[in-house]
Amino acid sequence: MTDQITRRQFIKKTIGTLLTAGGLTTSGYFYAREIEPRMLDITSHTIGSTRLPAGFDGVKIIQFSDTHLGFQYTVEQLGKLVAQINELNPDLIVFTGDLLDDPRRLTEEKNKIITLLSQLDGPLGKFAVYxxxxxxxxxxxxxxxxxxQxxxxxxxxxxxxxxxxxxxxxxxSGIDDAMLGKPNFAEAMTKVPEGSYTILLSHAPDKADEAAQYSIQLQLSGHSHGGQIQIPFYGPLITPPFAEKYAEGFYGAAHNKEFKLYVNRGLGTTRLPFRFLSQPELTLFTLRLNKTSS
Incomplete structure (x- = not known):
């Protein structure tokens, strides 16, 4: 009961702030709840590095994240997503966490979800983190x-x-979740030979400051949802712990010019069934061997 009251108060407070700051009308409310959460934005980026082996030049990686199945995102939407991902012909697929919003609510859909995710075709592998x-x-x-499975x-x-x-x-490489897990960079990087091109999967983007201290060229994260609700000229209204510094898109590290962080806005919603100026995102990366890093 306490959790329900807290959640209700959180929703009321956030919606109130949104209506005040964003000036949303009834039609804006409908847009944020029913339209934008279904407006998938497929973004494409090229990642260049001098460390990339020549054979990986042109390799395509799909990142998807934060489906939160069972809250607003449906199994039917997941099925459509799988088809869209396969149409992009990725070589490698990564999922950066938060598959189910509440594991207690989707046990009956378990086998259907496994069947759909099994249909994802990544010839070089499919990888995930918590x-x-x-x-x-x-x-x-x-x-x-x-x-x-x-x-x-x-x-x-x-x-x-x-x-x-x-x-x-x-x-x-992949580390455990920062909020409820026990991430350990030293353990995660033990096997990686010196000089290797390394991609880190971390649900929490704010672990990037620590990741940049290692020989990691690209960190892929989710968790933030881009704030879910953004205010023009202000940005995300609220972001969760460990996504307060890095909310969406690309970031670099001042002391490590080789390092890049990309924060995916995710596909589903949580807490609030709204997205405003923060469309769901599916990201396609193309790796390129460069003479100089870009």
Missing amino acids: GNHDHGGYGSDLYKQMME SGFTLLLNDSVAVKLLDGSSIWI
Whole structure:
């Protein structure tokens, strides 16, 4: 009951702030609840690095994140998403956490979700990490079971090599969630050879300051939802812990010019069933071998 009251108060306060700051009318309310949450934005970016093995030049990576199935995002939408991802012909697929909004509510849909995620085609592999909603109670075990049965490699403070037939490789590292897990960079990076091109998966974007201290070229994160609600000329109204510094898009690190962070806005919603000026996002990255990093 306490959780319900807290959530209700949180929603009332946030909606009130939104209406005041954003000046939303009834039609704006309808847009934020019914229209924008279904307006998928497929963004494309090129990632250049001098460390990338030549064989990986042109490799395509799809990142999707924060579906929060069971709150507003439906299993039917997931099915459409799977088809859209496969149409983009990615070589590698990564999921950066928060599959289910509340693991207790979707146990009956478990097998259907596994079937859909199994249909994702990533010839070089499919990788995932825990988000905060994937932990708690039996949620941690359920998420692990669902992702592994779907053909994903679930990285828990670990790294794996993605290898080509010519023997070249890049590394995918993944750390545990920052809110409810125990992220450990030293453990995650133990296997990675010096000089390797490394992509880090971290649900929490604000772990980037720590990640930039390691030999990591690209960090992919979610968690923020882009704030879900943004105010013109102000930005995100609210972002969760560990997404307060980095809310969406690209960021660099002053002391590590090779390092890039990308924060995906996610697909679903949580707490509030609204998106305003923060469309759901599916991201396509193309890796490029550059003479100089870009």
